[in-house]
Amino acid sequence: MQYSPSDNMAGTAAIVPMVSFRGVVKRFGALTACDDVSFDVAAGEVVALLGENGAGKSTLMKTLYGIHPPDAGQVLVEGHPVAFTRPAEAMAAGIGMVFQTFSLLPALTVRDNLAMAWPGTPWFLGPQGRNARGALTRLAQLAPGIDPDARLGTLSTGEQQLVELTKVLNLSARLVILDEPTSVLTPAEAERLYGLIRDLAADGVAVVLITHKLADVEACADRVVVMRRGRIAGTGTASAMTRAAIVAMMMGDTGVRGGDPRGLPPRPDLPARPYPQLLLRDVTTGTAPADAKGITLTVNRGEILGIAGVTGNGQTALAEAVVGIRELTAGEVLLDGKTISRRRLEPRQPLAIGYVPENPRENGIVPGLSLAANLALRGIARPRQHTMHPEQVTQCLTDYDVRPPDPGRAAGTLSGGNVQKLVIARETGEQRDALLMVFPTMGLDITATASVYHRMVDAARAGAAVLWISEELDDLLELAHRIAVIRDGRISSGLPVTPQVTRAEIGALMTGGQP
C-alpha cells in the first residue's frame, strides 16, 4: 500500500490527473515528432500508448522525462506545470521510466544494482550498501525467484527487466513508463509482467505502456491512446476497441489490405515432391550457453522452417555458422549437397545463400556507403564488381519500397525499417536456393513487418528453402510450415505447425518446461 495516496489525495486524484500533456510539440530539425499532443493519465490507470515506429510515442514520454524538453505546450504533473530538463528531476517528482535497454551494471549483483539507485542508501556506504535492506523488499514482492546475490549479467532479460522495474519503483514512482517492455520477454514472462502492471495500477500507480503489440493492449490496458505521425489518432477504452479499429487508427488511410489486420500473407503450399535443400548436420560452434550445439535440421525446397526461441539462446551462433562467418567445431552445413560451412575460416568464399542478419543496421549494411554500393555488396569479393545501372538501382529501391529511393544516399541515414528493406532487396533481389532470416521484423512497425513477410513467403514460393529465426510466436504459427525451438544452443524439437500446437506448448519449450 506504499503507493496508494491518502484518502484526501485519492479524492483529488479523481479530478486532477496524475499527468497531463497539453498541446505538446517537439521538433527535431524539420521533423515534427510530436505535434500538438494532449491527453491525461489518471492515477491507477494503465494507458497503452500505441503507434508505429516513429509515431512519436517514445519522444512524447521523453518530453515528460526531461530527456527532450518540449518546444511548445505544457506537461502537468498532478495539475502543476513542470519542465524537467534532466531525468533526475523527473525521478524526484515520482516519474520512472524503464527503457528497452536497461541502465543496470551486469558485473554487479542484483543487491548492489538496487542499493546503488536507492535513495535510502547513505552516501558513505556508496554502492556497497549491503545493509540497504529496504532496496530489496520490493524485489521480494515483485520477483521472489531472483537471488539478490546473483550477478546481474547471469539473469535472463526478463529478470533484468524486473530488476530495472524494481529500481524505478524504489524511487517511489507514482507514474511508471514502460518502453516496449514485452519485446524482450518470453510469453510466460510477458504474462507475469501483465499481472504485475495490474497490481501496480491497483496500488494507485499510473502506468504508461509504450508498445506496438496489440496483445499487450488486450492483456492489461484500461485505455488506449493511438499516435500516428506525431499526433493523437484516437483514444478509447481498451475493452471497447476491436483489434481492427486500433489497427485502422495506427495505419490511417494507408491501412492494411486483406482480411488479416496484421497484413500477413497466406502461408505458401509445400511443393508436391519436397526434397532437402538446406541441411544442417550436427552444427556445433562451441560449448558456451550462446553457442550452437549439435543442431541438425533439414529445410526442404519451398519450405519455411521457423526457429522459435528467446534471444541469446544460440540463434546468432547458429546463423553465423550457416553463413560461414563463424567457425564450426563440429558438423557441417550443406546446400544442395555441397558444404557451405567451414571448420576454419580461410579461404573465404562468396556467400551462397540469402542472409538477412539480426540487427541489420549493424550486421547488414555499410553505413557510410551509398545505397547503390550497399546493394552491390554481395559481389564485393568477386574479381570484377558487377555494378548496376543507376536506373536499375532506383528501380530496385522503388520495388522494395526503400524510402527515399536515392541511390547516392548514405545507407546509415535510413530509418530502421528502410535499412531492413534495403538488406532484403539485396538478399532476395535475385532468386536464392536458400534464405536465412534472423529476427527480421524486430523493431519494425506493422507495415514494414508485413512487407518483410511478403518477401519471405515469395522467396519460399519461388523454391527457396527458408530458415527463419524469430521470437514472434504468433507470426511463426501463422507462416511457418514447421517450428523448431532453440534453447541453450540446442534444438528442442521440430513440430509441424498444426492446430494442436499452441503458444503455451512452444513457450514452454522456449523457457525450459515451466509454462
Place this chain on the structure above:
Amino acid sequence: MTPTSSGRTLPFAAIALATAAVFLLAAATFFIAIGQAPLRAMIDLVLFATGDAFSRVESLLKAAPILLCAIAAAIPGRLGLISVGAEGQLHLGAIFGTALVLAMPQAPAIILLPATLLAAAVGGALWGGVPGWLRGRLSVNETITTLVMNYLGILMVNGLVFGPWRDPANLGWPATASFPDAARLPVLPGTGLHLGLFLGVLLALGCAFAFSRGIRAERVRVLAMNRKVGETYGLNFPRFAVILMATGGAAAGLAGICEAIAVQGRLQPGLSLGYGLTGFLVAWLCGHRFLLILPVSILVGGLLAAGDSLQLFHKIPASSATILQGLLFVTVLAVPGVLNRRAS
C-alpha cells in the same frame, strides 16, 4: 570520412580561420611566457622556415620523413587500424638498408641504390606486417604491438651500432662506417634535397589514387566501416590487415634509410627526431587523406626546421619547436570539435 551525425556543421573556412587564430594566440602566449616578443618571434619563425633557399630546403628535408611516416600511419588507418609503429618501422628500414650496403659496398650505384631502398622497404614491411598479422589472425591490438615494436626497432639500431656494426675507425663513436658514394641518394644539385622527398610525394599521390577508386578501394572501405558485413560476403580481413600494415611499414622503412644514407651518411643513434609519432599525428590530423597529408607534412617540417634557427638566433631552446608543434596539433584537434559541438 564518415557522414556527420545529425546537427549543423560550420563551413570549413570558418573553422580553419578560427583554428589558425587560436593557434596564433596560443603561440603568442608561449613566446611571451619565455620572454620573447611574440610578433617578432613568429615572423622570424616564418622567415626561418621559408625565408631563403637554404631554409626552404631545410624545411623540406624535415618534411620528407614526416611525410613518409604519415603515409605509414594513414594506409592502415584507411582500414580502421591505429598503427603508431612508424618509428620502429623507420629504424628497421634503416637496419635492412644498411645491412645491404655493408654487405656489398663495392657495388655500382645502379644496383646498390635500388637494392638498398628495396631492402629498407622490406624491413619496414616486416615490422608493420607482423602486427598486421597478429591483428588479423589473433585480434591482438595493433596499437600496442606497434608501440612496443618501436622500442625494439630503436634498441636494435643501438645494439648494432654500439656492437657488430661499429666502425673501429670511429674511435669509440657509435656509428657504422660512412656509406660509399654509390649508396648516396641522388640529390638535387646545389641543394641538399634528396630523392626521399620525391618518393614520399609520389607515394602520397599514388595512395590518393589507389584508395579513391576501384573495387579494392571499395573493399577497404567496406572492411573499415563494417568488418562483419565484409566478411559475410567473402572479404578476407586478416589479409587486408597484413597487406596494408606492411605497405605502410615499407613507407616508413624508406624514411629510415633515406635519413641514414642521404642526411647522415651512416647509421648512428638518433636516426629519427620522433618522425614516426609526428607522422602519426599528421595522418590523423588529416583524417588519412593523402592529398591533405602532403601540405601538412611540409608545414610541420617547416616548423621543426625553423625551431633550429630560432635556437641559434633567439637563444631559445630547440624544444620550443616541439612545443609549438604540440600546440598546433592540440588546436587543430580541439578547436573544430568544440566549434561543431557548440553549433549543433
